Amino acid sequence: MGLDIRVITETEFPAWLMAVRRGFLQSSTEGLESEAAMRLARTDISRLQGAFDDGRCVATFRSFAQELTVPGGSRVAVDAVTAVTVAPTHRRRGVLSRMMATDLAAAKERGEVAATLIAAEYPIYGRFGFGPATSLTEWEVDLTRSGLNPHEPLDAVLDGGRIDLVDGEDVRKLGGAIHARLAARQHGVVDRPEGWWDRHAGIGVPPLDKWTEPFYALYRSASGVPEGLVTYRTDDNWDDRKQPRDSAIVSQLIAAGPAAERALWRFVCSIDWITTVRTGYRAPDDLLPLLLPDPRAARVVTHADWLWLRVLDTARLLASRTYGQEASLVLDVRDPAGLAGGVFRLDASPEGAVCAPDTRSADLTLDVRDLASVFLGDESVERLVALGRIEENRPGAAALAGGAFRTARRPWCPDMF
The missing domain is CATH 3.40.630.30 (Gcn5-related N-acetyltransferase (GNAT))
Incomplete structure (x- = not known):
């Protein structure tokens, strides 16, 4: 394609930032240099990607370290994704897919259990394994x-x-x-x-x-x-x-x-x-x-939907939270990207949980996107079964999982990032 997709350098940061502005329909160059200097001082540039066509930045991607509170109050390390843009001249060329794959692989290697983002448009991120997790x-x-x-x-x-x-x-x-x-x-x-x-x-x-x-x-x-x-x-x-x-x-x-x-x-x-x-x-x-x-x-x-979640380590993420009731469930998690899929046994309780790979027949089969949506308790397992998005392989498993994943209050993310 003739595109150079890579981590940017410090000298390229102002051009990268201008590409972010254009991606969010802000064409002004007002204060660009001063903003670039302020932002660069607090940015891990090793987690900024850009796509360059003949030296011009035409796509941007940034991630940074974040902590997320899960049900029960534990804090887990996640990969926060932001500043995602692709110039209208370079859409539908797989640019975002390449940047996302690079970032999620690096996040999993670092040991982060999930990735998060705020989706400007609903249809984009499901194909990368993200699901809406808060409203x-x-x-x-x-x-x-x-x-x-x-x-x-x-x-x-x-x-x-x-x-x-x-x-x-x-x-x-x-x-x-x-x-x-x-x-x-x-x-x-x-x-x-x-x-x-x-x-x-x-x-x-x-x-x-x-x-x-x-x-x-x-x-x-x-x-x-x-x-x-x-x-x-x-x-x-x-x-x-x-x-x-x-x-x-x-x-x-x-x-x-x-x-x-x-x-x-x-x-x-x-x-x-x-x-x-x-x-x-x-x-x-x-x-x-x-x-x-x-x-x-x-x-x-x-x-509307707000915080989206992408599971990167199913066993560790499911073991990080408490649950609404005791439940033992075998989950077949499908992940086309190969990051978090497999069959896992979850032994859940209000005090905590244990989760590990397993070889038994699954009680529920679900896509990694739908696991993300039910994880914080904002979406109902039973509702997704009714929609045909989660497959109930054992009678009663949906109700059992629904009671376990359900939370007394809805999850809430106060912040944009």
Whole structure:
């Protein structure tokens, strides 16, 4: 094909970054050199691939080390995939297939048990063995219909804690510890790379992103421990009667526990002049709608797949989580790429699991994509059997597996990467 597909060099990084911009339909070169310098300082360039045609970068691919929380609270090492682009002039030539195969093979060699990504388009990644593993929902809340009392003192719902408006420096100091406590209890959460909190406070943000300073509100428990953080922006909207009709747009709300989560939502919904709240991307079973006296005031505006997963080591990944009930299952996992396939016996329980290759007849036969979708508990084994995507070889195996993989709460990944 005349294409040179390889790891890029440092001198090629600005051209690679410009190719990423073009791939996401950003043609501007504004601030390219300064952004390249900032990003290069925190990027493992050995995990950046580019495809070059006559010296021009026409496709990009990046991965980086990530940790993912699985049911039960364990953290597993995964390969996070991002910045995937192919120029429209070079589509359908197998460029992405070659870059993906190289990266996944390297990740498996490093011992990472899975790969993750956020899929911009649904049809692309299933053919590489990825399956949607978490979902998201965004609500728009009409506070005038919510039934909340705008005159109720906020102290009445704070469980003895307090909420303070803070600045970016406070967020940089305290946010990481709050996020770590969230990650310990919420499966689907990924770690935040070095520099994440700096950028969240406006430090090191690329000029093209047009960052504007938000509001930050911090919840402290009755003992004074920071346990929750919300970041939001507001608009400026007045109606013809000179009545405020402003909106609060939440970009982040993280909490170490439900008390902090309830308090922060109640705070956002009590801000003077705010009549509408956009929640940002939340888990489909987020607490917010049911915190309202009238949950119908929360209208779903977005619901979609979010974090995708690609199994690389079936035995280690299945052994990393806890399960909803005891179950012994033999799984025949089909993987055309040859990375994670085979027959495995899973002995699962609420305390943990053991999984190893096996030679017995399989109870269930499934593609590696569908294993990825049920692993975090967001998809139902029984549903995929009904769709014909999982084959039940032993009567009752689907119900047994469904009860084992099911989780009390939906998985949630708060981050884009």
